[in-house]
Amino acid sequence: MPILEARSLSKRFRRPDKDSGFKGAMKHLVQRRYKNFTAVDAVDLEIEPGESVAYVGPNGAGKSTTVKLLTGILKPTEGTVRVMGRDPHTERIANAHDIGVLFGQRTQLWWDLPVEESLKLLKHMYGVSEADYKARIEKFDELLGLGEFMPALARTLSLGQRMRADLACALLHAPKMVYLDEPTIGLDISVKDRLRAFLRRLVEDGTTLLLTSHDLADIEEVCDRIVVIDEGRIAYDGPIERLKAHYITTKAVNLVLEGPADTAALAEKFPHYEWSPGEAPTEVVVTYESARFTTAEVLGEVTAHLRPRDLSLSEPSIEDVIRRLYAGELSR
């Protein structure tokens, strides 16, 4: 039975339709016009217990609105949501006991108090026992280095510290279902790595995770399944590996030659491959269709003729695939 089930989930907002400038503002006072804007459009989604799902899309695609619908913050315009059998909007308080939510752009820490005070208040809110509280704080300290800034005022924390503290707030009550909305936004590489390792551990421990992020490394490292949303509708829903297999149809070999590379001549000599210049004059990239040629065949043919000084293999990342999917270059 799915832990989360959304059927034909839609959310429309009404936005004022105003002309610009003072005249437009005055006109809107007496003649009010609005436009309907569909943020989420008939989304169907099922998540099984223990799954880790990436929910990705370009800015304004409807990711955060979907998370707010699934967590009960917003009431759907149409459709239904069930999280552990409950309607998260009408049964908000009961639902909130079993979910953990992190909004990367909004903190849940009390700004002018030490981090520890916020965590203690959440302990009361969720009814966490003293023993569980201590054990979890110890675990967060071990994995997130929470101890070093527990006594610090939230407003004095760096972004990375704030995010780690917010993550601890979201997970203090050991929720079954966790929503993370851009948890690594604005963080440096080392903090990102630390958070990703923590999230991997969370998933291994059986927590169900829905993650939205613009950082596709978060997705590849933490999630098994990816849901791509664009203009409020689901464009792809399936395993990350299948997305790659379906959309990654080419591979490339980067060659470093002894002398300058002449891509036009190479294209004439090997017309069945695509040739493009590399970063340096002596570098060239040969791209081939992975369904037609094996990597061994390509390497054999190319190295026999060109005798490169060095070479490396590359394949388009999930980031490239999604970028092209957003741009409409790939069929859905």
Place this chain on the structure above:
Amino acid sequence: MSHPLAVDRALAIISLKRRLAYKTNWVFAIVLGGGAMLSGLALWRNLLGEGTLGGYDWDSMRAYMIIGFFTATLAFGGADWAIADRILDGLIAVDLTKPVDFQRARAAEFVGSMISTVPTAVVGTVAAWLLFSPPPPVSPLAGALTLLSVLLIFPLAFEITYLSVLVCFWTRRYLGVMWAREAVLGFFSGLMIPLALMPVPLQILAWCLPFPHFTTTPSHIYLGRVDTLGALGLIAAEIGWVVLMWFGGRLVFGHAVKKVTVHGG
């Protein structure tokens, strides 16, 4: 199993701590909080002289002003901006993911922040008492009933503030709403001028509203302008407003929460 009020207590304490985190501001409020009362007393001293206005002589006006200062300090001491800001900047999204009743949680926070104003109210009241020696309550019972009516100001002030803050869901701004509320509250409570000095239609209108319970009700009971039965009637009306506005708050929030639009992540 934790105490049923454990969360309320924790929220109230955290709200109090947030107020006390800005110590200089807090100390200034204690030291300078009575300034408006002093100027009001000076004004009424000159206006009344040895005579009376609306049934108030200098003796009763001293008590009226001190009670007004005490109740107004509490009524305006709650963290209304803290709630309004959370609605306006979208942090309400975070509040709605917590397993607590939104109104009850805000009430606990509000009471916590009101408690931070108790020293201001007490210091100003004691100082004024020592300086101006107002008359005591007309009877010990009147004193006790005055205290009860003052305690009821805590929920009443929260509810009026909460309802006005919820207007932000529609207005998207709070400053104007706050000014309007404070003007209406100051006028119809009798804080600016006693209701007895207003035209009868305005007095009738005022008594149809919850505002007179902030200043007029406790001072009427204290000064014996109403008998015991009248005092109990006023307190019953105050309790009635507390109950009515509590459920009114729930009703308005039920509609307001449908208007939550948290754009931009």
